[in-house]
Amino acid sequence: MLSIRRVPTVVSNYQKDEGEEGARRAGGCGRNCLNNCCLPGAKLPLYAFKKLNKAVSDVNLDVHENREPPVAFLDSLLLGEWEDRMQRGLFRYDVTACETKVIPGEYGFIAQLNEGRHLKKRPTEFRVDKVLQPFDGNKFNFTKVGQEEVLFQFEASEDGEVQFFPNAPIDAEHSPSVVAINVSPIEYGHVLLIPRLFERLPQRIDHESFLLALNMAVEAGNPYFRLGYNSLGAFATINHLHFQAYYLAVPFPIEKAPTKKIIKLDGGVKVSELLNYPVRGLVFEGGNTVDHLSNAVSDACICLQSNNIPYNVLISDCGRRVFLLPQCYAEKQALGEVSAELLDTQVNPAVWEISGHMVLKRRKDYEEASEGNAWRLLAEVSLSKERFQEVNALIFEAITSGDNGSGNAHGGQDPESHTHEKVDAIKKSSHPTMVAGTQECLVLQ
Amino acid sequence: MESQVGLIEQSFHSSYSFCVREALVELPDNFTITDPCMSGHPIVFASHGFLKMTGYTETEVIGQNGRIFQGPGTSRRSVMEIREAIREERAIQIHLLNYRKDGTPFWMLFHMCPVFNKEDGRVIHFVGVQVPILRKPRRLGSGSGRNGVDLCEEGSTGMHDVVYGSCRREVCSDSLLELDHVLARESPVDTTNRGCAYAGFEIEEPCEASDMEKRRAVTAINNILSVLTHYSELTGKLVCGKRCSLSGVGLPSSSLNISLGRIKQSFVLIDPYLPDMPVVYASDAFLKLTGYARHEVLGHNYRFLSGLDTDSLTLCQIKESIKMERACTVRILNYRKDRSSFWNILHMSPVRNASGKIAYFVGVQTEEACKKQEEHEMSPEMRQLSAVGAVKVAVRSSSMAAGSSRS
Ligand SMILES: Cc1cc2nc3c(=O)[nH]c(=O)nc-3n(C[C@H](O)[C@H](O)[C@H](O)COP(=O)(O)O)c2cc1C
Numbered sequence: 121m122l123s124i125r126r127v128p129t130v131v132s133n134y135q136k137d138e139g140e141e142g143a144r145r146a147g148g149c150g151r152n153c154l155n156n157c158c159l160p161g162a163k164l165p166l167y168a169f170k171k172l173n174k175a176v177s178d179v180n181l182d183v184h185e186n187r188e189p190p191v192a193f194l195d196s197l198l199l200g201e202w203e204d205r206m207q208r209g210l211f212r213y214d215v216t217a218c219e220t221k222v223i224p225g226e227y228g229f230i231a232q233l234n235e236g237r238h239l240k241k242r243p244t245e246f247r248v249d250k251v252l253q254p255f256d257g258n259k260f261n262f263t264k265v266g267q268e269e270v271l272f273q274f275e276a277s278e279d280g281e282v283q284f285f286p287n288a289p290i291d292a293e294h295s296p297s298v299v300a301i302n303v304s305p306i307e308y309g310h311v312l313l314i315p316r317l318f319e320r321l322p323q324r325i326d327h328e329s330f331l332l333a334l335n336m337a338v339e340a341g342n343p344y345f346r347l348g349y350n351s352l353g354a355f356a357t358i359n360h361l362h363f364q365a366y367y368l369a370v371p372f373p374i375e376k377a378p379t380k381k382i383i384k385l386d387g388g389v390k391v392s393e394l395l396n397y398p399v400r401g402l403v404f405e406g407g408n409t410v411d412h413l414s415n416a417v418s419d420a421c422i423c424l425q426s427n428n429i430p431y432n433v434l435i436s437d438c439g440r441r442v443f444l445l446p447q448c449y450a451e452k453q454a455l456g457e458v459s460a461e462l463l464d465t466q467v468n469p470a471v472w473e474i475s476g477h478m479v480l481k482r483r484k485d486y487e488e489a490s491e492g493n494a495w496r497l498l499a500e501v502s503l504s505k506e507r508f509q510e511v512n513a514l515i516f517e518a519i520t521s522g523d524n525g526s527g528n529a530h531g532g533q534d535p536e537s538h539t540h541e542k543v544d545a546i547k548k549s550s551h552p553t554m555v556a557g558t559q560e561c562l563v564l565q
Numbered sequence: 566m567e568s569q570v571g572l573i574e575q576s577f578h579s580s581y582s583f584c585v586r587e588a589l590v591e592l593p594d595n596f597t598i599t600d601p602c603m604s605g606h607p608i609v610f611a612s613h614g615f616l617k618m619t620g621y622t623e624t625e626v627i628g629q630n631g632r633i634f635q636g637p638g639t640s641r642r643s644v645m646e647i648r649e650a651i652r653e654e655r656a657i658q659i660h661l662l663n664y665r666k667d668g669t670p671f672w673m674l675f676h677m678c679p680v681f682n683k684e685d686g687r688v689i690h691f692v693g694v695q696v697p698i699l700r701k702p703r704r705l706g707s708g709s710g711r712n713g714v715d716l717c718e719e720g721s722t723g724m725h726d727v728v729y730g731s732c733r734r735e736v737c738s739d740s741l742l743e744l745d746h747v748l749a750r751e752s753p754v755d756t757t758n759r760g761c762a763y764a765g766f767e768i769e770e771p772c773e774a775s776d777m778e779k780r781r782a783v784t785a786i787n788n789i790l791s792v793l794t795h796y797s798e799l800t801g802k803l804v805c806g807k808r809c810s811l812s813g814v815g816l817p818s819s820s821l822n823i824s825l826g827r828i829k830q831s832f833v834l835i836d837p838y839l840p841d842m843p844v845v846y847a848s849d850a851f852l853k854l855t856g857y858a859r860h861e862v863l864g865h866n867y868r869f870l871s872g873l874d875t876d877s878l879t880l881c882q883i884k885e886s887i888k889m890e891r892a893c894t895v896r897i898l899n900y901r902k903d904r905s906s907f908w909n910i911l912h913m914s915p916v917r918n919a920s921g922k923i924a925y926f927v928g929v930q931t932e933e934a935c936k937k938q939e940e941h942e943m944s945p946e947m948r949q950l951s952a953v954g955a956v957k958v959a960v961r962s963s964s965m966a967a968g969s970s971r972s
Contacts, residue, residue: 193943195951195955196943196948196951196955197943197947197951198951198954199950199951199953199954199955199958200943200947200948200949200950200951200954201947201950202954203914203950203951203953203954203957204947204950207892207914207950214917216916216917216921216957216961217917217921218921219919219920219921220919220961220965221919221965222965222966228966230965283941284941284942284943285941286941286942286943286944308954308957308958308961309954309958343645343648344958344962367958367962368958368962369824369958369959369961369962369963370652370962370965370966371645371648371649375642375645376642376645376646378642379642405641406637437641437645440641441641
């Protein structure tokens with residue numbers, strides 16, 4: 121087994137150190153959680169978005185019909201609820217009091233000094249060699265957060281119109297998706313989108329959940345509100361399906377990187393390769409409808425998952441562009457292949473770091489932050505050129521085979537099986553370390 | 566819309582003398598002028614050439630943001646570059662795919678630059694010139710341009726042309742050239758739906774302007790700037806194309822103005838470090854609520870809203886929470902310019918910049934009489950908090966950039 125030790129991020133005030141958890145849980149817990157004990161009668165705002173049967177890029181055409189652009193409702197709701205939690209003191213620190221700067225240079229990497237985020241937590245062991253792991257109800261998961269940490273329920277509207285209910289009951293049967301705060305925010309508005317909370321899904325992308333995340337970006341309509349996803353083995357710390365999101369009104373370096381078009385899929389989705397960026401990756405954009413884009417990306421993610429390749433996803437530009445980055449840092453770290461100097465910075469290269477937003481824990485690193493340093497760290501995260509080509513071959517097989525993009529053909533069930541077997545063979549021959557099953561390796565920070 | 570039209574007139578004539586319009590109309594180029602201080606950063610002037618090129622009428626364009634000319638084939642990376650140039654108040658020259666009113670796409674060389682107030686160095690307008698590009702295949706090696714010139718999305722290698730571009734280009738370059746000639750002659754091609762007609766069609770392939778077209782853009786910008794400069798001399802509010810002094814003391818940069826302008830609610834920013842803590846930003850909704858003009862508000866202490874029957878204890882409470890650097894909500898009797906009074910539910914909160922220090926206090930106003938909440942609406946309290954959040958994001962982010970004018 122390959123694993124690394126790292127300080128887990130405290131995303132909820134109800135998240136105790138592992139071990140403490142589980143021991144101390146009696147019924148009727150009295151802390152207003154989301155389990156059966158506290159759920160009856162509980163209410164939360166509900167935002168139901170309008171499903172779009174068109175491309176995101178066509179959305180701005182609506183201005184002609186309706187000259188005064190409609191208020192960005194989701195955006196306001198999220199900001200308002202988040203500010204409310206801030207004034208109620210639910211966060212571990214005031215993230216707006218954390219120093220942050222754009223590092224001079226061509227790409228404008230962003231550095232934040234955050235000395236408070238990782239305090240008071242013991243390092244925990246994380247298995248990094250399995251991208252898919254079963255849900256474990258004994259570990260911390262989002263059904264254990266307090267209701268006050270949940271901002272609202274988020275779902276597709278049934279009648280095709282935007283709907284808002286300030287006080288909707290939480291109907292566990294109906295399995296709502298919810299948006300909750302991250303009590304250790306890395307920027308203003310840092311939230312977690314938890315698809316179908318009560319289904320207790322493991323961290324694993326499926327078509328329906330990714331479409332939900334993409335719709336949230338579309339619906340927020342703010343190019344500075346991005347969603348991110350970390351797979352297990354690519355620095356997700358909680359094995360309960362979730363996306364993250366926050367506001368940062370500067371461009372991310374990854375968004376500035378030039379791209380080279382590789383292919384245009386049937387549904388109009390353009391897939392390009394990132395150029396001149398330290399981490400190799402793909403960019404998905406366009407598509408005749410939001411569903412086309414969503415399905416293409418989901419197919420690619422599912423392919424990576426079933427081939428046990430850790431990856432990160434960034435949804436940017438109001439859901440118009442999606443970056444997909446397979447990575448191997450945790451594996452290298454577990455195998456002892458990362459330099460002590462890089463490990464010392466304790467930067468965990470998850471989706472935000474890979475996109476160019478570096479959260480640093482030591483003032484020294486913050487003051488010395490340079491484009492060169494950021495670049496060196498991220499270069500360690502990237503797959504090698506050869507490996508990236510191999511992985512691309514798998515992805516392209518997955519996204520060009522099925523009837524990608526043609527709408528609902530995929531449903532939400534177990535969409536993995538169709539790509540699984542044929543690619544497994546290729547994978548085994550090309551990258552033996554990924555299937556090494558028994559190796560034990562611990563990296564202490 | 567009525568008030569918007571008024572604001573647009575005002576935007577233009579507060580800086581330039583009356584005849585500026587006539588002088589601009591004389592210019593043959595395709596260009597637009599926008600006002601970053603107005604909510605939504607709308608177009609306040611569009612030249613005849615521009616209207617002819619895009620097929621829109623003047624009334625359809627004035628008051629809109631320039632992004633309405635974009636469509637599915639427009640490179641998002643290029644749009645981001647324009648967004649950032651605006652945020653950083655600098656000029657940019659970039660190739661961009663735009664769409665006419667009838668949905669037909671066309672390539673143009675977009676050249677945009679800020680117009681500064683000579684006195685306080687603040688950006689008062691942006692000028693954008695749109696030079697249509699006569700499309701021809703890009704030659705190897707002609708890829709990278711000078712600073713600020715876009716590398717046509719696909720990077721600067723030029724390799725790409727050979728590997729991916731050439732075969733397709735062989736197939737359709739003829740028809741493309743033909744199409745471009747048609748487009749260049751301004752005769753609408755019969756397409757009803759932008760995107761569909763051209764989906765998968767190589768109109769999206771990057772395209773390079775000739776040196777002549779680039780020079781044309783620069784010349785046009787210079788001509789427009791000299792007209793604006795000339796007509797601003799007459800009003801005494803000189804403008805120029807280069808930032809000539811430090812940004813106005815205490816006033817938010819135009820990039821912050823743009824982000825704040827997106828926030829629809831009534832709010833003001835107060836600078837706690839200036840003597841008497843003056844208002845340094847007031848939203849359009851605030852002006853509408855109180856009846857004051859912007860210049861009557863900026864630089865003045867918030868107390869101009871108080872009057873005879875305003876409770877002095879409440880005023881103390883506000884002062885106290887500013888001193889304690891805390892958020893607070895009060896109910897206060899305020900007076901409009903016409904001296905009519907209203908109950909104001911005022912929420913105040915400190916706002917920090919990128920270095921984590923308090924830069925402003927934001928005050929969000931809600932008129933109590935309007936407090937009837939519809940069943941499916943956000944509560945007024947929540948709406949106030951959302952404005953606070955949006956202001957916090959805007960202030961924090963706009964002071965982050967190395968080149969920002971207020972840090
Ligand atoms: C003076 C000026 C003129 C502009 N003209 C155009 C235009 O003709 N076509 C276009 O696609 N964008 C134009 N833009 C850019 C858009 O208005 C907008 O700034 C851009 O889409 C990026 O910002 P956004 O993310 O808010 O859309 C112009 C901007 C300015 C400041």
